[in-house]
Amino acid sequence: MKHPTGTVYWRVAGTINGKRYRKNFQEKSEATEEKQRLEVKQRAEQNYEKVVMTSLSREECEEAKIAFKMLEGRKKPLSYYVRYALDRYREAEFEQTVETSIDEYLKHKRIEHQRNIITAVQLRTMTTQLTKFKAEYGEKLLGEMDPELIRNYLNNLTFGENNSHISPKTFNNKRGYLNTFFRFCVLKDWLMLNPLDKVPQFTIKAKRGSAETITAEQAEALMKYVEDYDGDPDNPKRKPLPKGIFVPYFALCLFAGLRPDIRTGEIGRLKKEHIRLDTGVILIEPEVSKVDEKRAIKIQPNLRLWLEKYPLDEYPIVPNRLEYHRKIIRKKNGLDHNVLRHTFISMIVGAFQSVGDAALQAGNSENIIRKHYLDLKTEAEADEFWRITPEGTNLPQNLVKVAGRFEEAKELKVAL
Numbered sequence: 499m500k501h502p503t504g505t506v507y508w509r510v511a512g513t514i515n516g517k518r519y520r521k522n523f524q525e526k527s528e529a530t531e532e533k534q535r536l537e538v539k540q541r542a543e544q545n546y547e548k549v550v551m552t553s554l555s556r557e558e559c560e561e562a563k564i565a566f567k568m569l570e571g572r573k574k575p576l577s578y579y580v581r582y583a584l585d586r587y588r589e590a591e592f593e594q595t596v597e598t599s600i601d602e603y604l605k606h607k608r609i610e611h612q613r614n615i616i617t618a619v620q621l622r623t624m625t626t627q628l629t630k631f632k633a634e635y636g637e638k639l640l641g642e643m644d645p646e647l648i649r650n651y652l653n654n655l656t657f658g659e660n661n662s663h664i665s666p667k668t669f670n671n672k673r674g675y676l677n678t679f680f681r682f683c684v685l686k687d688w689l690m691l692n693p694l695d696k697v698p699q700f701t702i703k704a705k706r707g708s709a710e711t712i713t714a715e716q717a718e719a720l721m722k723y724v725e726d727y728d729g730d731p732d733n734p735k736r737k738p739l740p741k742g743i744f745v746p747y748f749a750l751c752l753f754a755g756l757r758p759d760i761r762t763g764e765i766g767r768l769k770k771e772h773i774r775l776d777t778g779v780i781l782i783e784p785e786v787s788k789v790d791e792k793r794a795i796k797i798q799p800n801l802r803l804w805l806e807k808y809p810l811d812e813y814p815i816v817p818n819r820l821e822y823h824r825k826i827i828r829k830k831n832g833l834d835h836n837v838l839r840h841t842f843i844s845m846i847v848g849a850f851q852s853v854g855d856a857a858l859q860a861g862n863s864e865n866i867i868r869k870h871y872l873d874l875k876t877e878a879e880a881d882e883f884w885r886i887t888p889e890g891t892n893l894p895q896n897l898v899k900v901a902g903r904f905e906e907a908k909e910l911k912v913a914l
Contacts, residue, residue: 514540594688596643597636600628603682617790623762627675640688645696648676652697666700673699709840709870712833714883717752717841720831721804721886724748730826743817744827745808745888748838750815753801753886754780755842755860757788758835760816760824764788770810775802778903787861795859796903799894800887807888841883844871846902848880855902 508529757763
């Protein structure tokens with residue numbers, strides 16, 4: 499356009515969203531640039547978007563749009579959530595596998611065992627639990643282990659032939675092993691947060707009252723059955739086993755109260771040299787004990803007869819395929835897992851009327867003995883129990899009770 503004064507200029511004019519716009523420029527290039535800017539602005543507003551001069555790439559702008567979309571309704575700015583994530587995120591967690599982490603953790607625990615910080619039982623149990631977990635998720639990256647995945651793993655654990663779900667107490671125990679492992683990962687900076695923090699354990703109300711036991715009559719029938727047992731009676735194709743092969747195991751569990759699990763219990767770690775017939779005690783060393791404490795169990799006269807008739811050099815404490823045959827014997831005799839140990843403790847209390855002595859021999863507290871074992875057996879039944887002997891053997895008739903043990907009465911000599 500030409501001004502009345504003769505000066506040439508360029509005008510950009512129009513209407514944008516109902517508003518008139520008009521502006522003059524001395525240079526055509528400036529007018530053209532303004533026209534293009536206004537056209538872009540108009541298109542952006544029509545698409546409900548804003549045009550902002552930025553150094554971000556198109557992909558980065560798209561990521562920003564997604565982030566703001568995710569934050570709709572939130573009160574904090576985007577920078578707050580980015581800072582929160584950066585403070586808690588570790589790049590390494592997506593590079594380290596569960597298998598590698600468990601191997602490192604167990605290596606650390608083996609060193610603790612060598613330094614007597616944890617017991618052999620603890621090391622073996624945590625190794626078993628974490629090996630199962632590694633078999634399931636070993637190839638996954640550590641950062642992929644979220645609470646929901648671990649919760650499903652624990653909820654789907656089963657046991658037994660019927661694949662029954664584990665009890666709340668067992669759930670808590672297995673959760674504990676995983677929790678300790680993931681806490682180790684946090685301390686090593688492999689993870690920022692422990693996923694088990696969001697997997698609560700069960701609250702279990704104490705319901706257990708008196709311990710389940712068997713009678714002296716049932717105990718006698720059991721030992722007679724074990725003496726005659728030569729294999730699965732329901733398997734006609736079985737190869738007969740030596741009769742009495744499982745007697746030492748059942749005798750030690752019933753008449754010495756050893757914890758019966760051959761993998762994690764005391765019976766599986768007991769060595770024949772711990773059974774001292776010469777001094778009349780069974781020595782439970784710390785590496786054998788569940789609670790990592792040494793104790794001594796008195797060998798009663800009837801247990802001595804069982805161990806003498808079935809010597810450990812010929813009849814091992816844990817013979818081959820014990821687990822298989824133990825299940826058959828327990829089923830045929832209606833035995834619960836810990837019933838033999840419970841019976842031993844109740845019979846010690848019944849015969850000798852000493853909570854303290856029973857606690858020392860069993861490796862329990864006196865409070866536990868009072869709560870679960872006191873007054874379960876009469877003295878008469880307990881005395882009958884302690885006279886159960888192998889076939890063809892007999893105890894002396896003059897046995898008396900001396901300091902928690904049956905002993906032969908000594909003849910008193912009176913000098914005249």
